[in-house]
Amino acid sequence: MYFSPRLATERHRVVTQSDSNERVIDMFAGVGPFAVPMAAHGADVVAAELNESAVEYLLINAEQNDVVDNLTVASGDVKALSDSYTDWADRLIMNLPHSADEFLQTAVRLAGDDCVIHYYDIQHEDTLFEPGINAIRSAAEQTYTVSVETRHEVRSYAPHEYNICLDVRLQRRWFGNVLNITGIYIHEQCRCSSAGRAIPS
Numbered sequence: 547m548y549f550s551p552r553l554a555t556e557r558h559r560v561v562t563q564s565d566s567n568e569r570v571i572d573m574f575a576g577v578g579p580f581a582v583p584m585a586a587h588g589a590d591v592v593a594a595e596l597n598e599s600a601v602e603y604l605l606i607n608a609e610q611n612d613v614v615d616n617l618t619v620a621s622g623d624v625k626a627l628s629d630s631y632t633d634w635a636d637r638l639i640m641n642l643p644h645s646a647d648e649f650l651q652t653a654v655r656l657a658g659d660d661c662v663i664h665y666y667d668i669q670h671e672d673t674l675f676e677p678g679i680n681a682i683r684s685a686a687e688q689t690y691t692v693s694v695e696t697r698h699e700v701r702s703y704a705p706h707e708y709n710i711c712l713d714v715r716l717q718r719r720w721f722g723n724v725l726n727i728t729g730i731y732i733h734e735q736c737r738c739s740s741a742g743r744a745i746p747s
């Protein structure tokens with residue numbers, strides 16, 4: 547089970563960005579160091595965690611911090627969440643350095659129309675941010691406009707390697723379609739789905 551008190555400053559930076567009207571999914575919640583304080587801020591939080599022992603401590607943390615009403619614990623693989631929480635999240639936390647990129651398709655499905663992703667990675671000092679930015683763009687750009695709002699080094703991880711975080715905003719692409727029905731032009735606004743299809747709004 548993973549918990550590092552060295553990330554307290556980073557967690558505080560992220561937690562203080564969330565507000566009480568938000569819907570947050572912590573995709574790799576551990577014992578809840580992001581999810582529990584965000585729920586305490588009033589956000590509606592879903593915390594996914596694969597490790598059963600971590601889930602037990604997460605539930606204890608939720609109860610001790612009196613946030614059970616606005617924290618849903620999803621025990622199991624976060625990929626299973628994407629059916630029930632499609633297009634749902636205003637904020638996604640992806641603290642799974644080394645392999646968060648494998649979950650970007652899931653993240654795109656979970657993201658709502660305007661969603662910030664906090665994406666953690668570990669990279670060599672020569673290419674700290676590019677691999678993550680490229681992976682996010684490649685997963686999301688068909689459906690969303692992708693803006694990198696913050697890129698920063700969280701801490702040194704190994705010689706010449708750093709734990710970094712990207713705060714990336716996804717804003718769903720909207721576009722107009724013109725349908726020609728019996729000679730009358732109807733302008734219909736559509737939005738892009740996660741699968742890249744057009745859905746009439």
Ligand SMILES: C[S@@+](CC[C@H](N)C(=O)[O-])C[C@H]1O[C@@H](n2cnc3c(N)ncnc32)[C@H](O)[C@@H]1O
Binds near residue numbers: 549577578623
């Ligand atoms: C680096 S830890 C981060 C934990 C916590 N967010 C923190 O900041 O301390 C990553 C966590 O993701 C969990 N995890 C790994 N793969 C997962 C998956 N497919 N679905 C849900 N949780 C997963 C691990 O069990 C681990 O607790």
